[in-house]
Amino acid sequence: MKPSPMKYSIDPKPSHHYYFVTGRLAEHSLRDIVEGLASQYGFGFSIGVMPITVAALMTPGWLKRHLDVPTEATHVILPGYCSHGIDLLTKDYKIPVICGPNDCRWLPELFGKERDEPDLSQYEIDIIAEINHAPRISINDVQSIAMRYRDDGANVIDFGCDPTSRCLSIGDYVAALVDQGLCVSVDTFDAWEAKVAADKGASLVLSVNSTNREAAVDWGCEVVVVPDTPGDQKSFEKTIEFLETARVPMRLDPILEPIGAGFTESLIRYAEVRKQFPDHAMMMGIGNLTELTDVDSAGINFLLLAICQELSIESALTTQVINWARSSVRECDVARRMVSYSLRNRVPPKRLSDQLVMLRDPKLRPYTDQALAELANTIKDNNYRLFAQGDLIHLVSAGIHLFGDDPFELFDRLLNEQKVDNVDASHAFYLGYEMAKASIAMTLGKQYNQDQALDWGMLTQEEDLHRIKRTSRHRGG
Numbered sequence: 001m002k003p004s005p006m007k008y009s010i011d012p013k014p015s016h017h018y019y020f021v022t023g024r025l026a027e028h029s030l031r032d033i034v035e036g037l038a039s040q041y042g043f044g045f046s047i048g049v050m051p052i053t054v055a056a057l058m059t060p061g062w063l064k065r066h067l068d069v070p071t072e073a074t075h076v077i078l079p080g081y082c083s084h085g086i087d088l089l090t091k092d093y094k095i096p097v098i099c100g101p102n103d104c105r106w107l108p109e110l111f112g113k114e115r116d117e118p119d120l121s122q123y124e125i126d127i128i129a130e131i132n133h134a135p136r137i138s139i140n141d142v143q144s145i146a147m148r149y150r151d152d153g154a155n156v157i158d159f160g161c162d163p164t165s166r167c168l169s170i171g172d173y174v175a176a177l178v179d180q181g182l183c184v185s186v187d188t189f190d191a192w193e194a195k196v197a198a199d200k201g202a203s204l205v206l207s208v209n210s211t212n213r214e215a216a217v218d219w220g221c222e223v224v225v226v227p228d229t230p231g232d233q234k235s236f237e238k239t240i241e242f243l244e245t246a247r248v249p250m251r252l253d254p255i256l257e258p259i260g261a262g263f264t265e266s267l268i269r270y271a272e273v274r275k276q277f278p279d280h281a282m283m284m285g286i287g288n289l290t291e292l293t294d295v296d297s298a299g300i301n302f303l304l305l306a307i308c309q310e311l312s313i314e315s316a317l318t319t320q321v322i323n324w325a326r327s328s329v330r331e332c333d334v335a336r337r338m339v340s341y342s343l344r345n346r347v348p349p350k351r352l353s354d355q356l357v358m359l360r361d362p363k364l365r366p367y368t369d370q371a372l373a374e375l376a377n378t379i380k381d382n383n384y385r386l387f388a389q390g391d392l393i394h395l396v397s398a399g400i401h402l403f404g405d406d407p408f409e410l411f412d413r414l415l416n417e418q419k420v421d422n423v424d425a426s427h428a429f430y431l432g433y434e435m436a437k438a439s440i441a442m443t444l445g446k447q448y449n450q451d452q453a454l455d456w457g458m459l460t461q462e463e464d465l466h467r468i469k470r471t472s473r474h475r476g477g
Contacts, residue, residue, distance in 0.1 A: 010075070010098065012037075012111050017044035019073040021063070022104070023055035025371055030104045037111055046070050053375040054367070055079040056102070056449065057385060060089050069093055077110070118352045120337040122344070125308050127336070128185060128204075129154035129329045130287070130319040135167035139176050146177055153333025156204065158317065159197065161188040174200040191215035206285075206317070207253065213239050222249040224283050230255045230266060240277070251281040251315060256304075258292040267307065274311045284308050285317040286332075290325045297325035298335075298356045298457075302349075305335040309343055330458055331356060358457035360445045366390070376401035384431060388438035388448035395435075405442070407435035 012018075022030045027049050038045050050066050052058060060082055067089075069076055074095055078086065080102035089097040100110050129149035134142050146157040157177055161167055170186070170193050177184045178201035185204035186197040191212045194205045198219040207226040208216045216223050225243065227236035236254065243250050254273050257266035270284065286304045290297040301318070308316055316336075318328045334355045342349040354362050366389040367375075375385070376396045387394040394403045395410055400418055404410050411431065414420055423431070434450060441448035446455065453463045 009109075010111050012041040012043050014042040016074045017046070017070070017072045018075050018077055019046050019048060019069055020077045021048045021050060021055075021058075021067065022079065023050055023052045023058065024374075025053050025367070026055050026104055030107075033104055033107050037108060041111060044072065046073065051378065053371050053378070054385075056081045058082055060086055063089065064092065067093075069095075079104075118341050118345075120334075120341055120353060123333075123336040123340045124312075124314065125305060125332075125336040125340075126155040126315040127153055127329060127332050128156040128158050128206075128283070128315055128317040130158035130160045130187060130317060132160045132319055132321050133162050134159045134173065135162050135165075135170070139173055142173055143176055143180060146182055147180065149329050150182060152327075152329040154329050156183045156185050156315070158185045158187050158206065159202070160319075161186065161190065161193055163189075166190055167193060171196045171200045174202050178202075194219055204251075206283075208243070208250075209239055210235050213242050216243065216248055217246045222251065224251045224253050226253050226255055230257055230262065231269065233269075236273075240280075251283040252277060253283045253285060253317075256284055256286060256288050258288045263289070270307070270311055270313065274313070281315070282311070282313040283315040283317060284313050287317065287319040287321075287325075290328055291319065291322050295324070296359065297328050298331045298358060301328055301331040302335040302338070302356060305332060306339045306342075306349075309336070309339040327459065334458060354455075355458035358459055361447045361455050364389070364445070364447050372396070373401075386431075386434050386438055386448075386450045388441050391442055393435060393438045393442065407432070407439050410435065 020030060020034055027047070031047060034045055034047065048067065050058060050063070056079065058079065058081065063078070063082065067076075076089070076093060076095065076097040077100045078097065080099055082099055086097055086099050098110075100107060129152075131137070131142055131145050131149075137145070142159070149157055159170070159173055159177070161170070167173070174184055174186065174197045184197075184202045185206055186194060186202045187206040188194055188197075189207065189209075189212055194212070195215070195218065198205065198221045202221060204222045204224065205216065205219060206224045208223040209226050209228045211228070223243065225236065225239050227233065229235070240250070240252065252273055254269040255266060256270075257263050270282070274282065284304065284307075286301065289304065290300050293300060305316060307313075316332060318332050320326050320328050334353060338349045338352050338356075341352055367387060372387060372394055379385070379396060379398050382398050385396045387396070391405050392403045393405065393407060393410060394401065395414065400414070402410055402413055402418075415423065437454055438448045440446070441454060448454065451463070453460055
């Protein structure tokens with residue numbers, strides 16, 4: 001779950017009286033939460049319901065004309081959207097005016113009560129992040145990619161060799177990565193490449209079967225055992241037996257097959273290998289599914305990491321070649337923590353984190369038709385408010401309530417039907433940008449909030465509301 005953007009914290013005392021300010025829509029929810037906090041901390045309170053439906057549309061300037069702060073109040077608590085210009089209110093009322101959270105459900109944190117967040121710090125699965133065809137890239141570029149993978153959660157950087165030609169400079173590549181403090185594996189069947197890489201500090205070689213197992217004895221590092229061909233259990237067991245006799249440390253990978261080439265059977269083999277070799281480390285290479293399936297990778301990564309967790313497969317090899325899998329390392333990092341928590345606590349991995357809910361949102365918070373109609377009837381200024389819910393975008397201002405599913409048509413109607421004369425170039429850009437976001441939200445089933453970034457889970461980039469100077473009529477306030 002995302003942390004709430006707390007800007008202030010309060011040390012509540014029984015002598016305090018807090019005046020909470022909200023709009024009509026959130027009144028009942030706010031009252032329930034505040035009553036619980038007052039009962040817990042013993043402070044006094046009152047709630048000011050402003051003559052506006054949606055609290056997010058209030059601004060400090062607007063509030064100066066509507067606030068009637070009780071004389072007994074020691075603090076004023078405003079919704080989090082009112083942060084810009086709040087110092088003016090503090091100066092006027094001579095008591096602390098505090099910008100609380102955007103969502104009233106986060107109020108307990110403002111008073112020092114931590115949310116009951118799941119502990120997702122633990123995991124059991126190491127991520128091996130492969131740099132594909134690494135010899136075709138410069139050493140500096142390989143280092144840059146490796147450091148990014150490490151920052152995204154990779155425990156091991158895998159140097160993916162080119163199967164069509166030997167990398168004569170593999171030692172230089174591996175040494176450069178090891179010098180960066182990285183744990184390095186090398187993906188090759190070439191015994192010479194594996195030996196040079198191991199001599200330069202590689203700690204793991206992918207992969208070993210009957211073609212190179214004798215050479216593996218001299219590498220002095222751990223290896224990943226694979227069958228000669230997927231499903232060839234006999235060759236798999238012979239290589240395991242050979243390496244056990246030679247005391248070569250190993251991980252077992254029976255090979256995950258793509259959908260259409262025996263995917264389910266290959267999954268079954270992982271379970272069978274775990275039963276047959278309960279004390280051996282195992283690895284699953286998951287790129288055959290994420291890279292070879294026309295679907296966003298996050299869900300696939302999560303399910304495969306869950307299988308690894310249940311089968312005690314301690315490492316997963318992933319890659320980020322195709323565009324829909326470009327954030328696989330980060331996805332695997334989130335997934336391994338969620339599945340670890342789920343199995344340790346015997347709970348479904350629901351409401352643990354919304355970082356992998358990227359295409360859609362966990363929950364929508366639509367306004368009722370009545371609330372939107374009331375808002376349209378009560379607005380007396382020329383500021384434009386935008387809402388998106390169902391399959392319609394609503395544009396609301398004084399005497400204007402336009403709605404439709406086409407932003408171009410809405411903007412045309414605003415200019416021609418309403419004959420407005422306050423849409424300059426910057427204003428048009430702003431409205432176009434916001435309506436584009438609203439249209440995307442409707443298409444995907446996401447929550448749209450004016451002047452806020454759409455929620456893309458772990459990929460969200462928060463918007464800087466003050467980056468571009470805008471006139472007040474650009475937004476709801």
